[in-house]
Amino acid sequence: EFLVLLDHQPYHLEEAEHDGIDFQFSGHTHHGQVWPVSWVTDALYEKAYGSLQKGNTRYYISSGMGIWGGKFRIGTQSEYVVLTIEHK
DSSP: OOOOEEEEEEHHHHHHHHTOSSSEOOOOOOGBBBTHHOOOOOOOSSOOOOOEEETTTEEEEEOSSOOSSSSSSSSSOOOOOOEEEEEO
């Protein structure tokens, strides 16, 4: 059995690890969307963008494709993520 959690916001990552989740995929942060807001998201979240492993749980936080507020991004990239997950 391989447990995957899709969680919109990457808060409380330790809960996934505690609950035996193998992989968590999150977004919401837009990786700041406009520089220097990425500094704020880096301070608010344990991991605001990219991959992380804690214990036996792996995480990926995407900057996503969308936007919030103004229709632009500065200093961050929109991304469409395709993951191949293999459990061994």
